Amino acid sequence: MTEAQIIEKIKHGLALSSELSDLEFKTARSNIPNDIWKSISAFANRRGGGLIVFGVSQELNAVVGCDCLDMMQRKLIEYFNDKMSFVLRPEYHVINFEGKTILAVEVPQCPKDYMPCWYKPVGLPNGAYIREGNTSRRITDSEFRTYIATSKEFQFDLSEAANTTRSNLSDIKILGLLKKRELEVKRGAESRFDEGLLQNLGILSKFDGEYKPTVAGYLVFAKDIPQERTPYERYVIRCVRYAGNNAASEIIDSADIKGTLDVQLDDSYKFILKNIRKTSIIVGTKRLEQFEYPEAAIRELIANAVIHRDYKIIETYTQIKVFSDRIEILNPGSLPPGVTVENIRDAQFSRNSIIAGRLRDLDYLEEYGRGIDIVLKKMAEWRLPSPLFRNLVNNFEVILLGRKYRKLNERQVKLIDTLLVKGKITVQDCQKILKGTPRATINKDLRDLKNIGVITPKGASVSVFYTLAF
Template sequence: MKFTESGTVELKREFTKGIRKEIVAFANSMGGTIYIGVDDTGTVTGVDSPDDVMLSVINCARDNVRPDIMGFISCAVKDFDGKKVVEATIQKGPDRPYYLKDKGLTSNGVYIRNGSASNPASIYLIRKMISDSLGNYEDMLSVDQELTFKQMMEEFSKRNIDLSKVQMQSLGITNSDGMYTNLGLLVSDQCPHIIKGAVFRGTDCLDFQDRKEFSGSVFKQMNDAYSYLELNNHTAASFNGLYRHDQRSYPPVALREALINAVVHRDYSSLSVSTKVSIFADRIEILSYGGLPRDITLEMALSGVSACRNPKLANIFYRLKLIEMYGTGFSKMQAGYANRDTGSDIYNAHGFQPSFVAVEGIFKVLLPNLIYQGREQMVTEAPGTYRTTYIDNDVYTRVLDMFNTRRELTRLEVEKELGVSLSTATRILRKLKEQGRIMPMGRGKQTVYVRNPEK
């Protein structure tokens, strides 16, 4: 038999610990055979103690290669020209990437077979092997093993919960070998995912007023994003005689539940899509990647059916008393708008409710601003159907500015200047009249409007 090195054959004159690199490379590639007792030229030299060599190969694989490769390696003694050769056969492993225990998931620890050489795998290939592996995203090994957990430790400390190495393994932050999982990556300070926040002028995305990016552990991102939401959760005051009533733009419980839902249930398998928090004049939209879990419809979710895409992350949030794991998030958002969490009879005078959009790969929560002055009440369009008209506060300012160049205005002039319909122009002028900022003169088609000099 002629021996030649190839993509599936490696020749070794004698056993050395360096053979572990070839074991990893074959397990990560198409499998292969190592012949010990044959030199690089293909000449059979043999080994003196084949049983000891086989034991050394098995021990080397057991002690140095992770994940466990023992079920996919076998050794046998072959006789060539009266000389003993150890044949070690390594199958392609199902739990790639395999790596050297003391090097970890780095290019120095992960090898693949290229022709007759065992070469370090690139980070890209390591990531691809991880993504191609079967299993839950949370349980997969993190490519980044240089992780710290300062922010997570602070969260546990706030609630007087200890977090030992044993508990980190129990929670799924590390595996049985002490390697960090993707769950560990999410809760670490090095989490690569971010939440993007933005404030827009008006009710569309045309004009940015402010934008932020929140990074770090998912806990830090969540806390920072919630502070951003609270900063933009304005308060309006009204008075009933001597008594003052404060009303916020959004029920805090609705903001909290919508944000936590986005953090806990998003699909973290993609780095190219971020959770988005968009703050408009009339609403807040919180968009998360991944859509609803498989086999769960929006109707089921709104009815309280609970299904976790990231059960281990949800378990950590449950232990920190951030969620209840009982499918109550949507009902809490709705309860916040139904006044049941505030005890205020003016909190939601028009009965506005949050709405939810679930399409393939995307889930979005829309929370209406309860003190937005530009929102008109529902108007009947046809029996059984309704539409809501939105008028920006900027539009009222534009109408008032028109008085800078003229003494009086007609409804027709407002229509043409703003490019709006007759009914919309009528509502704008009615609102300004109710606020006392303009005064009508005349009647019917002869009506003109003048600026109230006292406003």
């Protein structure tokens, strides 16, 4: 916009004593509001973007001017470059209007493929706003689902698999898939499958006018080992068996699991079973051997790690750590938007829907959509505690506790869940978390957790606090 167009728009708003669908006033004489991200998000998610004018008071319907323009622009640049989900390039206009200096900022529309644009410190969906009339409001759950259904930000497995061509896919494996789906196999003169059909399955897509493998297509159907090609070197599942209950103990087995995703799933599963104990149980008149952890729960959690890994993160591995008293699975990428530790059992959202679909076709996800339910059910059948979940900034962790934790009560599990989030707790914190529980009961719960090696007390007696021992 030109300076004249901006002034005309401001005059129009002042004449109406109102902001507009593409115009917002901020008094902000010497600083920017802490919630300016709401306006940035709303305009970025609006067709055509919008204009934020600093130095005009909506309440007074008057121009009040701005001080500290340099500082204000530096803070705004930080928001646009670092704090929003998509880097936006606004236009800044310092304008003299009615004898006062104002700052007008043109917020561009976020590319449709990367909507919604949200405020990263708050996350999704609460950090995403849209414009409705002349006000900004948070997107609804329904609007959020509509956005992510078409957003490339959440369809990375459909993007182009870098440094690959159609020839890098295994026709034998693809044929197996098509037969399982009972699809007609059409071959051309070069014995290649119908590319339109493979596009419908998300295995191929057109990039620059040429059919090439998608990320999902290559990771599931590669004829070679993906991890031997850039940039897939760290799409590895790193498995380690420790002798003790912490990472400082001796490593007695380890493996970097490579290959296509189905191979990684199988080999990781075999590694865990090889490295956990078996015990004998009596069923009726028969003596049976049983693994320390339910096999079905282990397999589901590995499948979930493969499906929900954030494959945009190429700097680190999926990690499986088998300790003497537990199993930890740490996966790159925090929970998908809209999914929390609290609603993880009911949420139905996959970060990589094509990967999930093709692995289901290959019979690796027979109970697709019920994975967490199966884990909870099987752990209960084994009389083991429910799995612990920890949602971190760039990782998600699941912890399966072994038999030594069988006697944990609900209060103790609640304290462990809190420690996974907060990192430490005091007795006073426990009284708030376990409202109504006698102090003596809380002390006994903490003592028992300490004795079985779950928590560690730290600090002096007056200011003692507890952290997880693992």
